[in-house]
Each structure stands twice: as C-alpha cells, then as structure tokens.
Amino acid sequence: MLKFVEATEADIELLSSLGYTIFRETYTTMLSEEQIVYMLDMMYSLESLKRQMDDNNTFYIVYYDNRACGYIGIANHEDNKYHLQRLYLHRDMRGKNLGRAMMQQVFDHAKKFSPDGATITLNVNRDNPTVEFYKKMGWEIISRGDFELGQGFLATDYIMSINI
Numbered sequence: 001m002l003k004f005v006e007a008t009e010a011d012i013e014l015l016s017s018l019g020y021t022i023f024r025e026t027y028t029t030m031l032s033e034e035q036i037v038y039m040l041d042m043m044y045s046l047e048s049l050k051r052q053m054d055d056n057n058t059f060y061i062v063y064y065d066n067r068a069c070g071y072i073g074i075a076n077h078e079d080n081k082y083h084l085q086r087l088y089l090h091r092d093m094r095g096k097n098l099g100r101a102m103m104q105q106v107f108d109h110a111k112k113f114s115p116d117g118a119t120i121t122l123n124v125n126r127d128n129p130t131v132e133f134y135k136k137m138g139w140e141i142i143s144r145g146d147f148e149l150g151q152g153f154l155a156t157d158y159i160m161s162i163n164i
Helices: 009-027 033-044 046-054 098-113 130-136
Strands: 002-006 057-064 067-076 081-089 119-125 140-150 153-163
Touching: 002 098, 009 033, 009 046, 009 057, 009 067, 009 081, 033 046, 033 140, 033 153, 046 057, 057 081, 057 098, 067 098, 081 098, 098 119, 119 130, 119 140, 130 140, 130 153
Parallel strands: 081 119
Antiparallel strands: 002 057, 057 067, 067 081, 119 153, 140 153
C-alpha cells in the first residue's frame, strides 16, 4: 500500500537518511565523489533540511508497505508558483509506477493551494535519465543552465515546467 505523509520537524532525521542514500544511488555515475559529498552536506544535513522547512518547503515521505522508500520536496512560492525540489525514490522501488503516484501527489499539493491553476518548475541534471520520465508526465524543458554550487562545483541542469 502506498502512502504519503507530510513531514514535520520530527521527521528531519528520516529525510536526511533518505536523501543521503537515494542521492548517492542516483548520482554516483553522474557526479564526482567530491561533488556528491559536498552536495549531500549542502542539501541533506539536519540543519539544511530544518532551514528548508523554515523557508516554506513542504516534504512528503513516501511509504510503500509501511517502508519509507522516498520523499518529495516542494518549494512553495507566491502567485501560484511551486518548485519541485526533490522527487526521490529508492532504486529497488523504481519501476512499480510509484513515480507516477509521487508526481500526482505533487500536482495534488499545488492544486490544494492553487485551485485555479499553478505553474510548477524543477531543475534536473541534464544527464539524469529521469528527464524522459518528466517528459512523459507532461513536463517541458524551458531552458538549461549551469549553476554555481560553491567550491567550483556546477549543477548542469535542464529547467522544466508544467502548468496544472
């Protein structure tokens, strides 16, 4: 059974653990070990996740058969705009249509707070195979960018968008 639970501060350790594991699973072939370590600390430390929650980000923990197997992170902006920060799922849970259900949760979140329509954007590494998943779900590439992360590391991303 699939379940989405909105995370609270009490869930930050679980989010951090999921982030560290899934980010490494996903990006080992795309990024250097040094960049992975830097980005893990930057995005998934307990302090970083707490700051993200305080900055109006919503997180949903994904449970499948009572196992925490992924999470969603959404930045809530004004004017019916949202930014999908994270859509992470453990590797062994992929291919079970959970990604589609997670995407529907993102859409439902935006519709709940913007019933008259919203725009959602996301950044995705240009080498990430999930670009094709996003395209199948209706997302469009609207631009590409190289974003300085610090310590000489770059995020080489597509910026994608969808209107719901």
